[in-house]
Amino acid sequence: MDLDFTAEERAFGQRARAWLAAHVPAAPLPSLETEAGFAAHREWERELAADRWSAVSWPEEYGGQGAGLVKWLLFEEEYHAAGAPGRVSQNGISLLAPTLFDHGTAEQRARVLPAMATGEVIWAQAWSEPEAGSDLASLRSTARRTAGGWLLGGQKAWSSRAAFADRAFGLFRREPYEAGAGASGPGRDGAPASPEPHQGLVYLMFSLRADGVTVRPVGRLDGRPAFAEIFLDDVFVPDEDVIGEPGQGWRIAMSTTGNERGLTLRSPGRFLATADRLARRWRAQGDPQDTALRDRVADAVIGARAYELFTWASASRLAAGETLGAESSLNKVFWSEHDIATHETALDLLGAEGELTDGGGGADGGGGGAAGPAYDWLDGYVFSLAGTIYAGTNEIQRDIIAERLLGLPKGRR
Amino acid sequence: MRFALDAGQREFARSLDAMLTAADTLAVTRAWGAGDHAPGRAVWQRLADAGVFALAVPQEYEGLGPLPAETAVAFVELGRHAVAGPAVETVAAAALLSRLAALGETASAERFLPALASGGTSATLTLPDGGPYAVDPHVADIVLAVDEAGLRLAPGHARVRRSLDPARRLAAPLPGGEPLAKGPSVTEAARHATRWAALATAAQSLGVGLALLDRTVAHVRQRTQFGAPIGSFQAVKHRLADVLVALEFARPLVFGAALTMAPGDVAAAKVATSDAAYGAARAALQLHGAIGYTAEFDLALWLTRARVLRSAYGGPGLWRGRVVTAWE
Incomplete structure (x- = not known):
C-alpha cells in the first residue's frame, strides 16, 4: 500500500505544471456562461489542444497524450492548482468521448474527437x-x-x-x-x-x-x-x-452516466485547489475566535483530502482490473455536497462583499496568496448549487446506493 | 501508486475477524464491563499473538514496527467487534516509548517495550490535551502520565469512574510515582504518541461505524411494518445511504493518515471517522427503534462506543483546529 508516484508520472506532472505556468491567462476569462466568455473559453481550448493538453488521456491519433488515469489525475491537480479556466468542452470530453470510445465506430471517432479536442466543435x-x-x-x-x-x-x-x-x-x-x-x-x-x-x-x-x-x-x-x-x-x-x-x-x-457521476466528471484537483484557497483566505482574514466558521473551513479541507484519497483508491482498483459500478453514486453525493458546503463557507467568510456579482469581493484576487488568476467565489457557489441536481439527482443516487450497494429492497420512489 | 490494502494486509484483517468472531467477543466485552476480565485478557493475548501490539514497537525492542497501516487494519477489526480494554492506550504507550528511544532515552523502551509487544504487559496513559482520565487503569499493568513535569510511571489511579460505554472505566493517574523522562524529548514523544492514539482511535471508530451499518442494514431488511420491509422505504434508504457515504469517505483518510502520519492527515482522519461513526450510531438507533434503546441488545455496545471515541484524545473541535492551523 503506497501513495507514491513513478518518476515518469512525477515528470509528467511537472511538465503539465510548467506548461500551465507559461500559458494560464493572468486575468480571469469572462464567465463561460456569456457569449464573449464562451468564445474566450473556446480559444483557450484551442491553446490547450495545440500542445495536446486538452484531452491528455485520449490516444495520440485524436489529439491526446495517451495518458493513463493516474497521469490524468495529476494533470487535473496541476490544472486547478494553476487556477486555469473552466472547461467549456467538459460535456463532450467527459460524456460523449467515453461513449464513442466504447460504442462508436472508428469513423465517428476520427470525425468527432479531433474537432472536440481543439474546441472547434463544442x-x-x-x-x-x-x-x-x-x-x-x-x-x-x-x-x-x-x-x-x-x-x-x-x-x-x-x-x-x-x-x-x-x-x-x-x-x-x-x-x-x-x-x-x-x-x-x-x-x-x-x-x-x-x-x-x-x-x-x-x-x-x-x-x-x-x-x-x-x-x-x-x-x-x-x-x-x-x-x-x-x-x-x-x-x-x-x-x-x-x-x-x-x-x-x-x-x-447508462455507460456514460457512470462516467458523469464518477471520477472523470469531477477530479479531486478542483476541490483541493478550492479548499486550499479557502483555507488561505481564512488564515489571512478569518476571526480566530469564530471557531464555528473555522470548523467549516476544516471540513472543506478534510472533504477535499477525503475525495482525493478516495479517488486514488478507485484508481488503484481500476488499475488492478476491477470495475466501478454503483460506487460512482457515492462519489456523486459526496463531491456535490462538499462543493456547496465549501462555497457557502467562503461566502460566509467574505460577508457583505460575498454577494457582489460585478467583480467585487466575491472574486478572490488571490488575497490569500492563491496562485493564478482571481477565483470568483460567487460564480463557483452558483455553479455548485446545480451539482446535487444534475447527473442524476442526489435522491436518485441515494436510491442506487441503498439498493445496489447496501442491498435494500426496491420500493416506491 | 497503489492505494489499496495488499494481500497480506487483507489476510491480517480476515484472520483477526475470524479470531474475534470465534472468541464470542461481544460476550467477552460484556464480561469485561461487569468486572470479569479473564476472558478479555485471553482475547488480549490472542491479539498480541497475532502481532497487534507489536506493530507500534520497533524491531530492536522485539516488535514488528513501526507499521501504522497494519495498526489501522487491526483497529478497524477491534472496532467492528467492540473489543474492550486499553488497546489504543497500549499502542500509544508503545509509540511514546519508541519515540523517546529514538531521541536517545532508551531506558524505558528497554524496560517496557518487549512486554508491551508480546502482550505480557498492558498499558494505559494520559497525554497532553487528551483529557484527565486514563482508560481502564484498574486493569492495565502500567499507568503512564505525561504532564508539565515530564513522563512518569503513576503509582496508581484515583477513583474509578464509569463511562457511558459499559465496557469502559476511567480514572485519573495518581500524582507522583517514578519519573521516567523529562524535557523537550517528552514533549516530542507525546505528540508522536498522540498521533498514534488518534490514528488507532480513528480506525476503531471506522470499525464501529461499519458494524453499526451492517447490523442496521440486516435489521431493516427483515423488519416489516405496513406490510413491507422498512428498508424499502425511501426515508430509511436515504438515511443509510448517507451513513455509507460518510464511512466510505472516512476510510481512505484513515489509511492515508497511516501512510503519511502527517499531522493534518491524522487530524482529518480523527474528525471524519468520529463524525461518520457517530452518524452511523444515530441512524442505527433511530432505525432499530425501541429495541435499539435497550442496554441488553448488543447494538448498545457500538452505540455507546461511537459516542465516547468521539471525545477520546480531544473532541472534534480540537482536531478540526489542528486541520487548519499548524500542528506538529
Missing part, C-alpha cells in the same frame, strides 16, 4: 425533457425513421452549454416502435407488444444549427444563460450520427 448534452428529469426513461422526444437517417421531434430541456454550443448528443424514442432484441413480447391478452420505457431509445448526435432546431437560452439562478431549451421540428440526422444500435440507447447512455 458539445451540449440533450437528455432531460420538460416531463423527463430524474425519470429520464420517460422521455418523449422522437426519432422517426426516414431515408438515410432519422427525423427528430420534440423538446429537450436544461441542456447545459446549449445556448452557445455547436452540436448536441442525446436520447430519442424510436418511432414507430419496433420490437427488436431485448424487447418485451406480446402483451398477455394478445395485444401488440408495448415497449418498456427503457427500450427503443436511440442515442445520436445532431447539429444545433440544423434546420428545424430552435434554441432558447435559459438563465440560471444568477441570470447567466448556462443552459437552454431545444425545440426540434423534423430535424434530419444522418445514420452516421447514430451511436451504437438504434434501440440500445438506454444501455449506451
Whole structure:
C-alpha cells in the first residue's frame, strides 16, 4: 500500500505544471456562461489542444497524450492548482468521448474527437425533457425513421452549454416502435407488444444549427444563460450520427452516466485547489475566535483530502482490473455536497462583499496568496448549487446506493 | 501508486475477524464491563499473538514496527467487534516509548517495550490535551502520565469512574510515582504518541461505524411494518445511504493518515471517522427503534462506543483546529 508516484508520472506532472505556468491567462476569462466568455473559453481550448493538453488521456491519433488515469489525475491537480479556466468542452470530453470510445465506430471517432479536442466543435448534452428529469426513461422526444437517417421531434430541456454550443448528443424514442432484441413480447391478452420505457431509445448526435432546431437560452439562478431549451421540428440526422444500435440507447447512455457521476466528471484537483484557497483566505482574514466558521473551513479541507484519497483508491482498483459500478453514486453525493458546503463557507467568510456579482469581493484576487488568476467565489457557489441536481439527482443516487450497494429492497420512489 | 490494502494486509484483517468472531467477543466485552476480565485478557493475548501490539514497537525492542497501516487494519477489526480494554492506550504507550528511544532515552523502551509487544504487559496513559482520565487503569499493568513535569510511571489511579460505554472505566493517574523522562524529548514523544492514539482511535471508530451499518442494514431488511420491509422505504434508504457515504469517505483518510502520519492527515482522519461513526450510531438507533434503546441488545455496545471515541484524545473541535492551523 503506497501513495507514491513513478518518476515518469512525477515528470509528467511537472511538465503539465510548467506548461500551465507559461500559458494560464493572468486575468480571469469572462464567465463561460456569456457569449464573449464562451468564445474566450473556446480559444483557450484551442491553446490547450495545440500542445495536446486538452484531452491528455485520449490516444495520440485524436489529439491526446495517451495518458493513463493516474497521469490524468495529476494533470487535473496541476490544472486547478494553476487556477486555469473552466472547461467549456467538459460535456463532450467527459460524456460523449467515453461513449464513442466504447460504442462508436472508428469513423465517428476520427470525425468527432479531433474537432472536440481543439474546441472547434463544442458539445451540449440533450437528455432531460420538460416531463423527463430524474425519470429520464420517460422521455418523449422522437426519432422517426426516414431515408438515410432519422427525423427528430420534440423538446429537450436544461441542456447545459446549449445556448452557445455547436452540436448536441442525446436520447430519442424510436418511432414507430419496433420490437427488436431485448424487447418485451406480446402483451398477455394478445395485444401488440408495448415497449418498456427503457427500450427503443436511440442515442445520436445532431447539429444545433440544423434546420428545424430552435434554441432558447435559459438563465440560471444568477441570470447567466448556462443552459437552454431545444425545440426540434423534423430535424434530419444522418445514420452516421447514430451511436451504437438504434434501440440500445438506454444501455449506451447508462455507460456514460457512470462516467458523469464518477471520477472523470469531477477530479479531486478542483476541490483541493478550492479548499486550499479557502483555507488561505481564512488564515489571512478569518476571526480566530469564530471557531464555528473555522470548523467549516476544516471540513472543506478534510472533504477535499477525503475525495482525493478516495479517488486514488478507485484508481488503484481500476488499475488492478476491477470495475466501478454503483460506487460512482457515492462519489456523486459526496463531491456535490462538499462543493456547496465549501462555497457557502467562503461566502460566509467574505460577508457583505460575498454577494457582489460585478467583480467585487466575491472574486478572490488571490488575497490569500492563491496562485493564478482571481477565483470568483460567487460564480463557483452558483455553479455548485446545480451539482446535487444534475447527473442524476442526489435522491436518485441515494436510491442506487441503498439498493445496489447496501442491498435494500426496491420500493416506491 | 497503489492505494489499496495488499494481500497480506487483507489476510491480517480476515484472520483477526475470524479470531474475534470465534472468541464470542461481544460476550467477552460484556464480561469485561461487569468486572470479569479473564476472558478479555485471553482475547488480549490472542491479539498480541497475532502481532497487534507489536506493530507500534520497533524491531530492536522485539516488535514488528513501526507499521501504522497494519495498526489501522487491526483497529478497524477491534472496532467492528467492540473489543474492550486499553488497546489504543497500549499502542500509544508503545509509540511514546519508541519515540523517546529514538531521541536517545532508551531506558524505558528497554524496560517496557518487549512486554508491551508480546502482550505480557498492558498499558494505559494520559497525554497532553487528551483529557484527565486514563482508560481502564484498574486493569492495565502500567499507568503512564505525561504532564508539565515530564513522563512518569503513576503509582496508581484515583477513583474509578464509569463511562457511558459499559465496557469502559476511567480514572485519573495518581500524582507522583517514578519519573521516567523529562524535557523537550517528552514533549516530542507525546505528540508522536498522540498521533498514534488518534490514528488507532480513528480506525476503531471506522470499525464501529461499519458494524453499526451492517447490523442496521440486516435489521431493516427483515423488519416489516405496513406490510413491507422498512428498508424499502425511501426515508430509511436515504438515511443509510448517507451513513455509507460518510464511512466510505472516512476510510481512505484513515489509511492515508497511516501512510503519511502527517499531522493534518491524522487530524482529518480523527474528525471524519468520529463524525461518520457517530452518524452511523444515530441512524442505527433511530432505525432499530425501541429495541435499539435497550442496554441488553448488543447494538448498545457500538452505540455507546461511537459516542465516547468521539471525545477520546480531544473532541472534534480540537482536531478540526489542528486541520487548519499548524500542528506538529
